Structures are given as C-alpha cells and as structure tokens.
Amino acid sequence: xxxxxxxxxxxxxxxxxxxxxxxxxxxxxxxxxxxxxxxxxxxxxxxxxxxxxxxxxxxxxxxxxxxxxxxxxxxxxxxxxxxxxxxxxxxxxxxxxxxxxxxxxxxxxxxxxxxxxxxxxxxxxxxxxxxxxxxxxxxxxxxxxxxxxxxxxxxxxxxxxxxxxxxxxxxxxxxxxxxxxxxxxxxxxxxxxxxxxxxxxxxxxxxxxxxxxxxxxxxxxxxxxxxxxxxxxxxxxx
Amino acid sequence: xxxxxxxxxxxxxxxxxxxxxxxxxxxxxxxxxxxxxxxxxxxxxxxxxxxxxxxxxxxxxxxxxxxxxxxxxxxxxxxxxxxxxxxxxxxxxxxxxxxxxxxxxxxxxxxxxxxxxxxxxxxxxxxxxxxxxxxxxxxxxxxxxxxxxxxxxxxxxxxxxxxxxxxxxxxxxxxxxxxxxxxxxxxxxxxxxxxxxxxxxxxxxxxxxxxxxxxxxxxxxxxxxxxxxxxxxxxxxx
Numbered sequence: 001x002x003x004x005x006x007x008x009x010x011x012x013x014x015x016x017x018x019x020x021x022x023x024x025x026x027x028x029x030x031x032x033x034x035x036x037x038x039x040x041x042x043x044x045x046x047x048x049x050x051x052x053x054x055x056x057x058x059x060x061x062x063x064x065x066x067x068x069x070x071x072x073x074x075x076x077x078x079x080x081x082x083x084x085x086x087x088x089x090x091x092x093x094x095x096x097x098x099x100x101x102x103x104x105x106x107x108x109x110x111x112x113x114x115x116x117x118x119x120x121x122x123x124x125x126x127x128x129x130x131x132x133x134x135x136x137x138x139x140x141x142x143x144x145x146x147x148x149x150x151x152x153x154x155x156x157x158x159x160x161x162x163x164x165x166x167x168x169x170x171x172x173x174x175x176x177x178x179x180x181x182x183x184x185x186x187x188x189x190x191x192x193x194x195x196x197x198x199x200x201x202x203x204x205x206x207x208x209x210x211x212x213x214x215x216x217x218x219x220x221x222x223x224x225x226x227x228x229x230x231x232x233x234x235x236x237x238x
Numbered sequence: 239x240x241x242x243x244x245x246x247x248x249x250x251x252x253x254x255x256x257x258x259x260x261x262x263x264x265x266x267x268x269x270x271x272x273x274x275x276x277x278x279x280x281x282x283x284x285x286x287x288x289x290x291x292x293x294x295x296x297x298x299x300x301x302x303x304x305x306x307x308x309x310x311x312x313x314x315x316x317x318x319x320x321x322x323x324x325x326x327x328x329x330x331x332x333x334x335x336x337x338x339x340x341x342x343x344x345x346x347x348x349x350x351x352x353x354x355x356x357x358x359x360x361x362x363x364x365x366x367x368x369x370x371x372x373x374x375x376x377x378x379x380x381x382x383x384x385x386x387x388x389x390x391x392x393x394x395x396x397x398x399x400x401x402x403x404x405x406x407x408x409x410x411x412x413x414x415x416x417x418x419x420x421x422x423x424x425x426x427x428x429x430x431x432x433x434x435x436x437x438x439x440x441x442x443x444x445x446x447x448x449x450x451x452x453x454x455x456x457x458x459x460x461x462x463x464x465x466x467x468x469x470x471x472x473x474x475x476x
Contacts, residue, residue, distance in 0.1 A: 014245055046419040046422050046423065047415075047418060047419055047422055080432075088241075092419075093416075093419050095379075096419070096423070099468065123437050125367050133382075134379060134380070135378070135379055135380055136380075137377075137379060138378070139411075139416070140373070140374065140375070140376070140416040140417070140419065140420060141372060141373055141375065141379060141386065142331075142373055142416075142419050142420040142422075142423045142424075143423050144385070144386040145369075147382070148379065148382040173241070173377075177285075178286060178331075178377070178378040178380075179378070180379065181284040181285055181330075181334070181376060182380040184284050184380075185284065185334070185380045185381050
C-alpha cells in the first residue's frame with residue numbers, strides 16, 4: 001500500500017482555538033483513510049503531562065467521531081503501534097519527542113508500518129520527525145536523544161512554523177540564517193520552510209502543499225524559491 | 239589559581255560594529271589577566287569558514303594589542319590549548335561548536351586548564367559551552383554532537399540573547415516557554431536568561447553581572463526573578 005501522510009506546520013494560529021485551522025483537513029484525511037481511531041504519540045508535550053495532552057486532542061477528535069488511544073498508556077508503547085489504524089504525533093518539544101520515541105523503540109515500529117500504508121499525521125514536532133533527522137527544528141535541546149535520526153518518511157527536512165520576521169533590534173540569527181548553516185553541513189538535503197497555516201500531503205510519491213501561503217525551499221548551491229499550492233513538487237520526493 | 243571567566247551574551251548589538259559593545263570589557267579582562275595572545279576556538283562559525291572568522295576576530299583584538307592564534311590551524315587542536323595564555327570561544331552555531339570540540343578532545347583539555355586558572359572568554363555559543371550542557375542554546379541542531387555535555391565551568395545554564403519579545407501573530411513558543419520546558423526535565427538546574435549587551439564575570443567563586451539590563455533567573459518550583467548588576471549572585475555558584 002502507498003504511504004499516506006499529512007504533515008501540518010502548526011496546531012494553532014495565534015488567537016484561534018486549539019487545532020482550529022487544520023481541523024477540516026484532519027477530518028477529510030480521517031474520512032478518506034476510513035479511520036475511526038488514532039494512536040496518539042504525546043511525547044513532545046513536556047509541561048502539561050501526557051494525560052492532559054491526550055485528553056485535549058481527544059476532545060477535538062471526538063467532534064470528528066474519531067477515538068484516540070495514547071501510546072503512553074501502554075506498558076510497551078510499540079505494542080500500540082502494531083494495532084494502530086492511524087498514527088498521530090502531536091507538537092511540542094522535538095528533542096523530548098525524539099528522546100522518548102527512541103527509548104520506546106517507536107522509530108522503527110512506526111517507520112515500518114507507515115511505509116506499508118498506515119496513515120500518519122503530525123503537526124510541528126510531529127512533522128519534523130517524519131523527516132530524516134531532527135536537524136531543522138526550532139525547539140530548545142532540553143534533553144539529549146539517543147540519536148538525531150528520525151522516521152525518514154520523506155527525504156527532505158521540514159522547518160515548521162517557518163517565519164520571515166525577526167524581533168526588532170535583536171542581534172540573533174534569522175530563521176533563514178539558521179537554515180543556511182544547516183545547508184553548509186548537509187549540502188545534499190532539501191529543506192522546506194513550512195509557514196504557519198499550511199501543511200504537506202503525501203500520497204504515494206506525490207507531494208502537495210495545502211494552504212494559502214507559499215512554502216520556501218532551500219538547498220545548498222540552488223536559488224531559494226517559493227512554491228504555491230498546486231505547483232509540481234515531485235523533485236522533493238526524488 | 240582561581241577561575242577567571244568572561245561570559246558574554248552576544249558579540250554585536252543590532253546596528254553596531256562587530257564586537258562593538260563588549261570591546262572595552264574584553265580589553266579590561268585581557269589587561270587584568272596580563273594576556274597578550276589568545277587561543278581562539280572558531281568552530282561555531284559555520285557559513286564563513288574558520289580562516290575568515292579567525293581573521294575577523296583577530297582584527298578586533300589587534301586594536302587591544304592582543305594576538306590571536308586559532309586552534310583550527312593546528313594538526314592537533316588540543317595541543318594549542320596546552321600552550322594557551324587565554325582561551326576565546328566565539329559565537330555561531332552551538333551544535334557545530336560542541337560537535338567539533340568533542341571530536342578534537344577540546345572539552346577535557348579546556349576544562350582542565352580553565353579550572354586551574356587559564357582565563358576563558360566566550361560569547362553566545364562560547365558562553366553556552368561554559369555551562370554543564372548545550373541544553374539552553376537558541377541554535378538550530380544542524381549536526382549531532384557526540385554528547386550534549388559541555389565544559390561545566392559554571393554549575394548553571396545560560397540562555398544567551400535572552401529576549402522577552404515574540405514575533406507578532408506567530409503561534410510558536412516564547413523563550414520563557416522553552417526554558418520552562420527545560421525546567422521540567424532538569425528541575426535542579428538554575429537557568430540565567432542573559433539579555434543582549436550584558437555579560438557575566440566569574441572570579442573564583444564570585445559571579446557578577448555586567449551591563450545595564452537585568453538578567454532573568456529561572457528554576458523549577460521557584461519564582462522567576464530579575465537581578466541587576468551589583469546584586470548578590472552567589473546562590474548560582476553553590
């Protein structure tokens with residue numbers, strides 16, 4: 001079976017309800033995939049606790065008539081993946097997510113099932129871990145994971161919450177500066193700057209951008225370019 | 239001999255010359271320490287190349303009648319530390335710096351000499367690596383270091399370029415949100431939010447803040463507090 005991914009930049013736009021803007025797209029994805037239960041990975045949620053996080057997401061999914069089971073309630077979280085209809089990886093701190101996914105053997109368990117057709121949805125950190133490594137997260141390295149290697153469901157890196165603005169009068173690097181440093185270290189990797197209120201849909205070998213705003217594509221030695229929804233993105237899946 | 243550190247938040251304030259604002263403090267430190275040559279660690283500089291980075295800093299130090307030798311010009315960079323009068327670690331990408339410092343055996347070489355009195359100066363990433371780990375950097379994880387462990391010259395974590403502002407209309411976490419996530423994972427560690435145009439001076443067991451702006455101190459379970467230059471900071475060195 002072909003791969004089916006929905007990789008969302010951010011859960012919530014400033015000033016909107018939790019998981020507000022992507023809700024219609026999430027519902028359409030679940031319906032298309034005939035999913036009525038998702039297996040949730042809450043490990044990016046650090047401050048609120050996994051129970052609270054799972055409940056918060058479950059309340060949103062209930063409106064779509066989709067049940068949620070969270071891997072943290074299993075003695076062996078990888079067992080939950082074996083029985084899953086769909087994997088949903090929530091946002092938060094990417095380092096903490098990757099730390100826990102390695103610790104519980106979830107990288108291999110999820111990769112194998114999703115490559116064989118299990119639908120996958122993630123937002124923010126959950127989109128980052130669909131990439132080859134956690135190299136292009138915006139998060140603080142609050143904990144050291146066993147490895148930076150992640151699911152590698154797509155061959156490029158995503159920078160979620162991509163933004164052009166920079167706080168005024170501040171001397172730190174812009175987002176683009178940071179991504180350019182990564183390009184020096186990994187010159188053969190494409191990076192997608194995925195702005196808020198946009199998402200990527202992968203269906204087999206086909207990649208599409210969803211949303212009003214363009215995405216920004218970086219690669220060492222190539223001109224940085226913007227792509228709109230509807231444009232051909234097949235070069236990113238090659 | 240007692241430890242002597244100068245840990246600078248940022249090289250350059252927005253709109254000023256390179257290493258503009260800290261220059262007088264750097265000069266005073268070199269004079270007090272009778273330093274006329276520094277051993278420079280350029281590994282945080284990713285995009286410009288080490289030669290260019292070393293030259294750029296050497297040009298500033300020349301005005302202070304201080305020579306610069308860079309560790310990257312040695313076959314074995316750790317040999318350069320053995321002969322150093324003072325170590326200077328420049329800013330840039332903290333992950334790249336930590337990766338190269340571990341790869342070249344510089345963590346142990348620098349720690350041992352600085353704990354025995356070799357003067358140490360760093361800014362931005364160079365202040366981060368003076369802490370127990372790279373956990374509170376703002377940088378993008380462009381490369382995986384052998385370990386997150388750093389020099390542990392001070393027992394607390396620094397967040398350099400600390401800022402309160404948040405880009406308008408953006409849904410990502412604030413700096414304080416990020417630091418609070420770290421506090422959950424390491425509840426027994428103090429974190430100093432070091433604003434731009436400020437620095438920390440360590441002399442033996444004495445810690446002082448230099449600069450007009452207060453620093454912000456975080457620790458799990460304690461009220462977050464601001465401290466001005468001149469206030470007692472001995473609790474951070476305990």
